[in-house]
Amino acid sequence: MPRLQRVPEANVEYAYGIYLLNTKHRLIKTLRKRYQPSIHGHRTWGSSFVLMDYLTHNGIRRGVKGMEVGCGWGPASVFCAREFKAKMTAVDLDSAVFPFVDVLAELNAVNVKTRKADFTKLKKADLADQQYLIGSDICFWDSLVKPLARLVNRALSAGVKRVIITDPGRPTFYEFCDMMAQKHDARLQEWYAIEPERFEGEVIDIRAK
Numbered sequence: 001m002p003r004l005q006r007v008p009e010a011n012v013e014y015a016y017g018i019y020l021l022n023t024k025h026r027l028i029k030t031l032r033k034r035y036q037p038s039i040h041g042h043r044t045w046g047s048s049f050v051l052m053d054y055l056t057h058n059g060i061r062r063g064v065k066g067m068e069v070g071c072g073w074g075p076a077s078v079f080c081a082r083e084f085k086a087k088m089t090a091v092d093l094d095s096a097v098f099p100f101v102d103v104l105a106e107l108n109a110v111n112v113k114t115r116k117a118d119f120t121k122l123k124k125a126d127l128a129d130q131q132y133l134i135g136s137d138i139c140f141w142d143s144l145v146k147p148l149a150r151l152v153n154r155a156l157s158a159g160v161k162r163v164i165i166t167d168p169g170r171p172t173f174y175e176f177c178d179m180m181a182q183k184h185d186a187r188l189q190e191w192y193a194i195e196p197e198r199f200e201g202e203v204i205d206i207r208a209k
């Protein structure tokens with residue numbers, strides 16, 4: 001069982017060594033008046049905790065460069081920056097998510113760079129200096145399956161060491177995993193998080209063959 005961590009005020013949560021704000025927190029309510037993410041990036045999703053738990057057990061090297069695609073509020077980036085001192089870039093197509101990333105990074109005293117980009121359009125040159133590519137709950141439409149697979153292919157051929165993606169278990173994600181298994185050294189596992197509560201999902205850990 002994890003050590004009990006008292007939180008400083010209501011609507012603050014603690015999971016995997018980072019503080020998070022839930023949607024009822026006054027700061028989040030204020031941000032939401034001004035910024036309304038519109039592609040599902042309006043909260044922290046359970047798959048991001050599954051990713052944090054997986055990385056806790058199958059971690060990344062300290063101080064590496066990593067990119068999170070489809071970051072939403074960026075909890076996984078903040079976790080990697082905090083836990084592994086990773087130099088994270090959080091990418092999202094929807095720039096309305098970035099004020100939430102900034103608040104979360106500030107709350108946890110880490111730096112996370114943000115970049116507005118369509119991850120399906122990231123080029124090899126954008127990926128070449130990254131060692132890790134991560135994502136949680138980013139394969140939720142049919143139209144994302146092939147473009148995400150192509151992104152991973154480009155990342156691995158650009159020299160990215162590992163790509164780790166979690167998902168609640170959507171058919172679109174399994175379709176993506178099948179594509180990865182045909183081409184790369186891809187390990188798909190069921191996984192669960194226990195903080196801030198139990199979430200179940202799937203994780204694929206992909207390396208070049």
Ligand SMILES: C[S@@+](CC[C@H](N)C(=O)[O-])C[C@H]1O[C@@H](n2cnc3c(N)ncnc32)[C@H](O)[C@@H]1O
Pocket residue numbers: 037038039040041042043044045046047048069070071072073074075091092093094097117118119120135136137138140
């Ligand atoms: C379901 S949310 C997951 C957010 C975060 N990863 C989490 O687990 O809390 C999906 C995120 O992917 C972003 N997204 C969707 N399509 C994208 C694309 N083509 N390029 C970049 N970001 C995208 C959305 O804006 C949204 O923030």
